Amino acid sequence: MVRLPYLTALTTLFSYGLLFGYAPICLGLEDFYTRRLYLRIQDCFGRPIASAPDAWFDVVERYSNDNNKTLHRTENISKCLNLGSYNYLGFAASDEYCTPRVVESLKRYSSSTCSVRVDGGTTKLHIELEELVARFVGKPASLVFGMGYVTNSAIIPVIMGKGGLIISDSLNHNSIVNGARGSGATVRVFQHNSRPVSLGGGAEEQIANGQPRTHRPWKKIIVIVEGIYSMEGELCKLPEIIAVCKKYKAYTYLDEAHSIGAVGKSGRGVCELLGVDTADVDIMMGTFTKSFGSCGGYIAASKEIIQYLKFTCPAHLYATSMSAPAVQQAISSMKVILGEDGSNRGAQKLTRIRENSNFFRSELQKMGFEVLGDNDSPVMPIMLYNPAKIPAFSRECLRQNVAVVTVAFPATPLLLARARICISASHTREDLIKGLEVISKVGDLVGIKYFPVEPEKKQPDRYTKKLE
């Protein structure tokens, strides 16, 4: 038995106290998922590429010495079929109309203005892009920002404040959730599938009851939906939502990040596809990243709303303005889609992406995969469910030179892991057939053909006999 003098005991305890001065920066609970699942399959995510994200691109090979905890780049690259990038109309790589103009604007305006829009960051290109976007989308005026995420996070707090009600879809994107939380308004989430019904029932009660606890009437109500949901590939039921909003005098906010340029006969998005008048949607938001091969976001609304946003939106007052070559890329690609460049490449691209998506989706369904999403949508998730199948599918496809994107928790619910395919207008029919072959082979290996198609029974030829 050790007898410790009191002073020694006290000083020892004191020195331990010094060691534990700081609380740990990442709590044990928070990174449980990271340590146990994500780190083991880290090579399936964040794969670096060494070329433009076109239909075929170069994926950099990586190796790991410590069981995927750290990954190192090698010099080797492998050319793979790109089924993961958001390149709906094929503007990601050099384009014969866009790239010369982009390089010219780079030489004229340099890569950045280093200034916010209200100071010295507005150039002629920005004004031109805003007018073009307003014309393309079908609204009186528009405003552009340098990043799509910031567009949502900074606009929603300006429009809604304390005392307002935001009714948002349960599958909305993180930027919308952030913007809604940052606004201080009350947020009510409605279930994705049962939208029109629960919206109608829920909205009535909300208006009648008023704000929680004080029961004062709401200042305003806004419903936020997306055109195409990127994890489901589904379109939103826009006509029903507009009808409900009109009945209850709520405002509508439509986020068309994935649908602008990719759906609709002339690429004008979900409103054109579903036959909704753009004047019925109060605020339309979109990004240039997906279909236009550029970066940034826009808001299109009435002249007064845009004027008010220019006066007070923090992203307009405090954030660097959009880079000039990116603006020029958006302008040129929009002109190609509208046909104003003098050729019909835009119309060709639009028909190609529609045909490609419908072909790919029907073939996958015929093979027995469980594919989500509506017709005409270029996003198609293939369900995997089991967490072990995620790395199996991803690595096996990469070995056969097809690059796919696999998504798991927390971007999707825990049970519903999936592989998400994004079709592009620059995919040719041969590319798609090769992709289908590889996916079918890997699907058999991994075991994700959940709906095996039964061979058709031969019908007796009764009717042909009658005609004879």
Next chain:
Amino acid sequence: MASAVMNATTVALDWLSSSFDAPLARAVIFGVHVDGHLVVEVLLIVVILFLLSRKSYKHPKKPLTEKEIDELCEDWVPEPLHPPITEEMLSEPPTLESAAGTHTMIDGKEVVNFACANYLGLIGHEKLINSCASSLEKYGVGSCGPRGFYGTIDVHLDCEERISKFLGTSDSVLYSYGISTIFSVIPAFCKKGDIIVADEGVHWGVQNGLYLSRSTVVYFKHNDMASLESTLERITKGNKRAERLRRYIVVEAVYQNSGQVAPLDVIVKLKERYHFRVILDESNSFGVLGSSGRGLSEHCGVPINKIDIITSGLGGALATDGGFCTGSVRVVDHQRLSSSGYVFSASLPPYLASAAISAIDHLEENPSLLGQLRENISLLRRELEDVPGLTVSSSPLSPMVFLTLKRSTGSPKADQQLLEDITNRALKEDGVFIVTSKRSTLDRCRLPIGIRLFVSAGHTHGDILKASASLKRVAAAALSEPI
């Protein structure tokens, strides 16, 4: 009469007392005589149990009927989405017709540009343009995907390595937009219940990040170290729980709203005494302060690993767009999965990442740019000492020279009008492009607004003299006119 009542009462009482004691049913249950009083006691117990089992009285809730709900819905009138448009909301900023360098074209005229944060004069520089052009030919414009899904291009990884090598940290994370950097980093590390001590003059990006993190935020007086110390003392004193929480101090190196410079050595001493972590935003000091441009830590002689998290936008000295965050390996790795602006957003366009790499290369090869910038700043401050009605209120180190009114007119709106009048006249009459600081209605910062001049290493002496002369003339004219 009274005696008759008395008699009747006595008789009744006698009868009552005898009935209590009389054996009632001439029965013996369990060896207990069933007497009269037992009946009363049993009745009382039954009544007590009955009362206890009933719920307490509540006002009966009548749910609204269908008709009432419909009437309320019809009567309800929502506010419009925007307030009425006033005169000041209609003003448009000037449109540039050429690159935003030290001289630029507005409305066909060439003007001297003090409105762009082009601190090292790299806008329009040949090396940057060439590297951007070759990137554009190779990679196209956008990266078409978030970092996790084939949006990581090798230039991003090269840029992150370059930045961490330049600063001397272990790794860094590249973000696609300057303002989203800070409001994604703060919620990634600070959750509900954590304690954050922030300067009251931080810009909107930081305020938004603090709000989204749902932590307890305590503000201290702008750039006042005594106030910071007393706040830290107040929070940690006697608060046992505070020891298990994560604690942060959030400051900017050069404040965008006032041009003050934070005394980093004092902050680091305080943080070590009270066990806080420091988050430092170096948007206006990266590539400007320090003998080789490595920022405030180099300038104050603080080793960089003492600062836990450093963020910065690339839209200042490096003449590109985007942002980065750097720190220890643990800090950086955590952000790759839980920082929302990194995970849920498309990555930086590759040509901007290659522009950042060439800018850092150029800065390392030519450290004389920093000396040039410092000379320009001190020359401009000397010249602006005697501007009528305005005083220079930013720090001598800040590349953003901030002028405030010596005497306010009384209302913030009128102040704003006066300052905008001055800047408009300077642009129209003398061809000098300067700007006032504008505040959004969502901004909670209450520091005074003023006129901002962004000094660049590319400005010549002539430019600076022209700007100061114009400002003196215009300020005198504007202030002498009655408002």
